[in-house]
Amino acid sequence: MKRKTAIAGAAFGLGAVMLFASGYSAMADTSGYDVYKTAAKNLKTQTSLTVHAEWSVSDNGKPLVTGTADAKVNKDDQTGSMKATVGDGSLSKTVQAFRQDGKVIVQTGDSDVYRVLEQGDSRWQRQGAHAGPPAAAEPVLDALMGHVRELATVENAADGSKQAALHLEGRQVPALVNAIGSMLVAHASGEGAGWHGKMASDDPAGLPWGGQPMDLSAALPKLKDKIKVETVALDAGISPADVLTSQKAEIHVTGNDEEGKPHELVLRVAADFSDLSTTTPDRVDLTGKQTVEISKDDRKWGWKH
Template structure:
């Protein structure tokens, strides 16, 4: 499911925040860090799952961008599907992505036909790279945690589920999170591209792209809030992450950006991805090299 920058951008974005969250998480006497990290691993390892994702970005409490996505993944069958709706405050845009028969198929609401990308070789290579780097990344996160392991509360519930929560603000926010947040928001704000380039994007028309505030100075992560529910089978059932970031643009105007990411997981090992029959449909085949350029 890689290189699909919006659909998997949602998933990758969620995953990145999960990683950050897991790095900051622990309960003093109940090994909450290990419990939370275990739930993350188990969620990733299930054969199939359905994810409902909502991402909302606001500046000074004014909505500037939102993403709603339903993602279905079946690892056993090597299939996946995504239904995504984008809202930049003035226009909305929807599209579907299907992964089947070692191909990626894209259907935009504003186009009659389907775009098909062959992904066989790259997908296997990416899976191998992930398998090699995962243990190293885990060690890096563990090393960065430090004393912040004590910042997450863990509540055991009568039905066997567990609720974990964390609120970091001000000096509690690690310097590494501050640096990463500044880097991400600078790049996101500056990566608009020309209208011509954006029109080539396989997912999003130019007039729906987000207009993020161009923060360039005094960028700081003011707060990180995380709430997660771990079900009795030790997989994530729901997680909400809220990031609060402040900064100034080149004109000296203050901005307070809030990013809220909500993820709900269900149908563990019972999910069947949606599929599409291309027989008789209008199809555009996109070469892998061109796909790399567009998705970048």
């Protein structure tokens, strides 16, 4: 249990550090820092938005895993829709999800079954506020990044938009990011690591991908030694109205496998935000479709470790 808790905490830590590094820490001086902080918060205040995201992982220049996701969210109506695809070059899986009428509905690309789950409040949602990370995380992570913020840059375009960047390499990479990143890579590429899903009924169709688990870790090299975050490149776009419009991250991690062979893993993530406060999520009509009601107690999806 302690190991599971540590890994879950590390995953949240790295994601949060990277989020705030590319967001709240992406400006070189105090005024620029405040400009970006305002842009990120302005994005959060939008009543609705559309997100297009792409990500990939490569090893020594060879693509291993790729994924895309398109999501539409309306916070006031508490509705949303998403379609995501992930593949490893030989196998590709697609999943659709809808949040409507107080329920979450999931359908995988190779199944005609729509699984319906009653939706409760987010653990981070309190007193009617929209879900989000704890407010205390911002100053803590801000302090952890320390002088790294001074290495960031910001450029103003003629149309009033801005491009923010934070590019780190070698000793510039914060020790916290390096340590957590190395731990996550070692775990993700370890034996038996990967996404798994299971329903209490042991129904294979109840898996997130509607069949056998897709073990993404199988595509990753098993790094065991000298694991290090070599470079971190974070870029963001800000509109003339001071709203965040895009985020990109590219991270290079090196390490040796069990046989001593060197590897360089490259993770790329990009997200664009559009149709701010004008997005209407898609809905699914379940009339005539095969549905299965899933209780929260029966849902056992998560990261295998």
